[in-house]
Amino acid sequence: MRWCPMTHIADFGGARFVGADFSSLPGISVFGAFSRVVRLNHISHKSYFSAFGIRNRGNDDLSLRLTFSEASRSKVAEALSLKSAATLDAALWLPFRGGSNILETSWAFRYCPACLRQGFHTLLHQLPWVRRCPWHRMRLLTKCAVCDSSLTLRGDPGHQLLACRNGHDIFSEMVSCAYPFDQAESAAAFIDRYLTWAEKERAYTLLIPPEGATTSFDAMRNAVVLPQALRDSCRGPEWILSTSHTRTLKRQAMRANTVHDLPSALAKLTSLRDEVAGLELPPQISPGFLNIGCQLANRLPPESLTDAEMSLFFHGLACQPNRTFKPARRSPLAEIRFLPPLLIGQTRVIHRSTLSKTASRSAEQLLAVIVGQFMPPDPQAEASLQLLLRALASILKRAYAEGMRIVLSRYIPALFDSKRDRPRLTEPWILVRKEGHQLDRIKIVWAKRSRLP
Template sequence: MAPIDRVSVGFVSVRLNDQIGMSAFGTLLHLARLNHFHGRDFRAAFGLHFHYRDDLSHLLAFSERNQSRLAAAAGISQELQGLWPVEPWQPFSGEGLWSALPWKLRACPSCLRAGYHSNLFQMPWMARCPWHRTRLISTCRKCERPLLEGFRQGLDLACCPCGTDLVNERAVLKGDPHQSERDDFLEAYLNWTAVERERTTMLWPEQHTGSGVDALAALWPVPPCLNQWRDSFAGCRPHIHMERLGRPCASSTLDQQAAKDLMRCAKSLWPEQAAMAELPAEFLPSLLSITRQIASPLPAISLTTREREALALEPVGSAASIPSRQDLMLLPVQRVANGLYLDVRVLHRAAYRVIANLSALLGLAKHEPTPATSSAHRLLLTATRRTLLRTYADGFTHVLGRYVPALYDQTRVRAGPRLPWIRIRRDPQGPQDVTIAWSTRQSWDADVKPVVR
């Protein structure tokens, strides 16, 4: 049996400073169960301020104040406390992304039995505990209630109202026999995330969405350095559409006019600017094709002659004899003189912000393309076009369907926007590849919550 420790304030614990990767919630669970503390004792013992409706794993992962108070009470080293936030566990920088995702306690049942929890288990790309090979759970395996439901009803932490106790105090005292394998995995995993954070940028929709969990997981397949634990990763998600774009070869350079078009496009794609974005001419064929594919099956009498012309449709003799609707006339892409313009109000706000940030993060609004960076700019242009086209298709369908409900008589037409989650990897020459994961369709009128970066 592992030796029992007593920290300076007299708490019973078992080698807490040897529990590599343990989260702040895991530390609280360990101490609460060995010292028989209930929720009402947490403020006096650890200085924690919370409500029973709070998810303690979320509170302790994002509250620096509560982390500091718990660490001081438990005598946790600075090194281990540095693994309490979520950032060390993710292969990209920043914590703002988590405000766009639902959070609920996930855990390995074998680890819980020994009083251990890690924020590794909160990462969407993890499906199994790498050292126990046990599938992660977010509900009681007996009654399917959330893991913290019993605590919210006043029971001990990790006790379920159905009578199931997920923690075994004898197992906590004995320690986990898989600790050596756990330490090996965590060392390799944390080395991988540290390297990835230095070369990866993430863009995500500023909207709380459940399907974003699957999109984020799909962006992070098994890294080669962790291939021996590949069964622990979630793997591909068939319902998530993926687009992978690589940097063109160095010979694929931009001429002077194309470079200027790209710069104008990047500068016009800002939510604070006017509602018309100026696009490169090469976007036109794809935008017209999307417009025709969506609008062409409509009954001839549903659109006026001028509306059909605006939507790039062939004229018909039985067009609608009603005044042309201005919103439909301005809906598609507009060709004015030598320019190509799109009313960005047709785009879903959250998806449009991702498109705008794609230009901003690569610095294209400030730096002209040069022969050395031309391939990276071409990659941005391709990623912007791919993202814009799919977003335009959803927005065009939404607006056209409001005026012509017959559009939804087509079985292939689906309502609701798909939102892009984008991973950008860099090397010394600039952006190297872009991967776009499209979430499943959302409610069009869902609230967009600003994300703090």
């Protein structure tokens, strides 16, 4: 043996907890780091304060709290020396601006069983548009993989964090501390590519969430489409049913059908912002509303509408009610008489109470964000305005159809049995993509409301 320099052998690199060296766990979430350290250091819920500086509140979902509570997150991050921006800021994972709380709306702790077994969880797994773990190719779960019961995500006495109520433990202490994370390199590479893409997208894309949103997860699952290189690794099973409906409008498609007098058409819609009873429909979009009204009136069961009410739907139009129409034997109702687009002078006006409130608010927000930023003489800007008008029309038509069904169902209970015309409310999630000052694409995802606002 030869002489060797004297060094202190017990040099542990500064980590003050077992498992707290996160250098090989790229993009680990704060809750992921917390649960890993809690399990590997056998920290009971009573010791959370002394170890991390956070008080254990029995009913708190810690995964939710440590993702969205700034105070709790920063305390845990400080205790565990977490410094990565991707770990600390959930908004960095979103490929759009303006919707940093969308993950919170319908939060459910989502994990890859192979990653969690090794003590790894990342916010990438929480994103609705990621359906499989990109590096393990395993389907992401929200319940116990064995018995489908809920995982323990609270500091419960008598229950291990991350184990299910029936005692099935996803996390393996032995694997987490004795073996390095098996996909460290692939995960780091994927997360890096994803975050780069998300950052680039954020510069162009804005999300307008519906007011009082109830269903962000399902809507956002369909709203965001990953680029091919990323999508292939995290594509989900095709059989997952979705209750949402997506419509994408592109600027390029607008150039072919030029609409004249766009500024005045949009100016008419600006009354959405005002507290007025009627909304004057620009002539470019009014046929769509008339069509909706006529078709619905024709589909109603016999003896639903009176003659006077029916004639209002077809007032000023070339088409007529179906021959099978049988008038109702009652006096006309004022509420139904306000449903059709009314012809006042040369213009068509719809009553604001007919529009679903959530959808009309979304249209109003879209208008507020976009209007005033374009120079109409510019042909590019004209295409943008045309796209905006189409998007607004699309939102308002749906708002109108839904609002009308709701009103009618009060007087025509048979509508509840109709598969097509059953009253229902959806909420629009609008993704606006802009390039420079021009609108490039507007994607509207209609998601069924899970509850009334």
